[in-house]
Amino acid sequence: MILGGVSRVLLIEDDPAVREGLELALTRHGHRVRAVESGEQGLDRLRTDLPDVVVLDLMLPGMDGFEVCRRIRAAREVPIIMLTARGDDMDVVAGLEAGADDYVVKPVQPRVLEARIRAVLRRIGRDQAELERHGDLTVDRAGLVVAKRGVPVSLAPTELRLLLELSGTPGRVHSRQQLLESVWEHGYFGDSRLVDACVQRLRAKIEDDSAAPVYVQTVRGFGYRFGPV
């Protein structure tokens, strides 16, 4: 997952025309695309191909997109971008809860999908090696390793980026719009549910009690804040 390099995209889409079209477009943008038509095939390919990013249609025959998403997430911390039907809000929320990092609405414009893929693959490490301690949490910005009481925590790329963004300025409030721009590289009008869903997943992994968060705190009406611990 090197910016500008060739990335491996696993595309799971049941409709042959859409699958072919997206494969064509993504290949033109310089990705190596593996396109499969079902969740089961996708999970097989996940193990053998080790893709850098998964593009997943939620409406799949057989195993549905949410289940595929959960299984991918359980197996690997690979970024997942969902393809959703326009306006199916329940799908968006359920997909984000299942662990997806971002979503695009069908009919997809390939350049939009391309921008999302680049955003989730962007490397966020800093040059200088720093080991930060926040309470029980240690954040290694160079090695991109987060540990809690010495035990490494497995974070999805977007969760990691959100944590790095927030913990970079402890005590400062980040609005949802700011986080959408800095972490997801969406514009001002990105879907703030992306932030909320990602915060929930992150809390489940690093907080002792998700209901009473210490690290990622909600500032009602404004956004989120890291600590102070």
Next chain:
Amino acid sequence: MTPRPSLGLRARLLFAFALLCVVTAAAVAGGIYVQARNDILQRAQDAAVQAMRSRLEALFPLQSATPGQAELDEIARTMTDGNSFAVAVYHEEHSRPGPPADGSPGPPAGLWKPGGNAPILDPWAIPKGLRRVVAGGDIAWQRVVWQGEPYLIIGAPLLIVERDRTRMSGIEVYTARSLLAEQRSIDGLAALAWLTGGAALAFAVVLALLAARGVLRPVRELGRAARLLGEGELRTRIAVRGSDELADVARTFNNTAAELERHVKQLREMEADARRFVADVSHELRTPLAALAAVADVLDEEAAGLPEPAGKAARLVSQETLNLTGLVNDLIEISRFDSGVAALTLNEVDVAELVRATLRARGWSEAVHTELPPAVTARLDPRRVDVILANLVGNALRHGEPPVSVRLSAEPHWIALEVRDHGPGLDEAVLPHVFDRFYKANAARARSEGSGLGLAIARENARLHQGDLTVTNAPDGGATFTLRLPRRAHDPDGGPE
């Protein structure tokens, strides 16, 4: 509910009942009273006359045809008994008061001649008419009120019977009998009649009130139900009690309401079917469109390298794919509003920043003049407000004339965003329809930019916020769209904190 109609009916019922009662009571009680009174008086009269006749017989034979004072007194004494007292008159003379010979109690006070000491009827109390009749040779009687008490005065002439003819002796005997006891009986009868009448009236009023209530309650219930029905509560029904005319009305009402409900339900189902059809079509279009959209970019980028006319065709396909995508997206969006699944994702936002972001994202920052006071925050769905603003500003830039301005104003509970251009404004005939779906002001511009759903979606978005979107023509030219949104939009789902 206005009380007037029920009061009217109640008053009319009360009046009718009371009138009926009074007339009946007056007829019955009055008739009985008159009959009883006459009867009582007649009996008293008959008894008195009978008594007088028998006493008169005791007088005969008279001692002389020209009686003196002593004889007149004797006659009067003979005629006087416990119940009556008498006077004998002979021309200008009459019996004088004196102690009764048989020691019977005297007549009541007031009939004494003033200054006298024996029971005697004052001859002046005897009506002249009566005296004339008696003087004519007949027994006659008359009721009089003497000094506040009712009396029956009976007068009889004494006759002298000779061998072949009878002639007047000139002596007249009058007896007076108090009718006080009879008067009391009659008074009692009258009082009883009044009392019975009053009680009946009170009873009638109570009955009228009950009847009015019995009629008015179903009527009032009917009125309430009809009003509810009018307000759209089509499931309104009324309880049917009994089997009278009012129950019939209630049954008719219920049947009508049921029919109405069925028709409205049918219409709604048809409308829902139509909308569902649009939604289904839109969704079905999405998959092929997704495939088209995926390759449109490729086609567009390759177009430059293609020989004409293939290049032009490729660009056309690419462009129309984009337009079609926009149309289908708008159709899906509007069918989401129709089916009520559109939801707000509320966020506390700086409104000025939101407006700037909308303009910036579309490269309109330079073209649009803004008046955005700082620090105006509101709880909104930024993406939906962006859709509204982008539509309004986009329309103003395309169809209006510069300068296009966006002005923000804030009230304690509302914000207002005014988007204005300085073109000729909209035709007055068009104004009420600009938010209609697929409404085209100008048939010639049958296929303008946009789907024809933009303003409809903008308004739906405003209403989803419980705000509104309106349009007017500014007095000095140009169309002005005003978006009003509550600063704290009601959020049924709670939304993110």
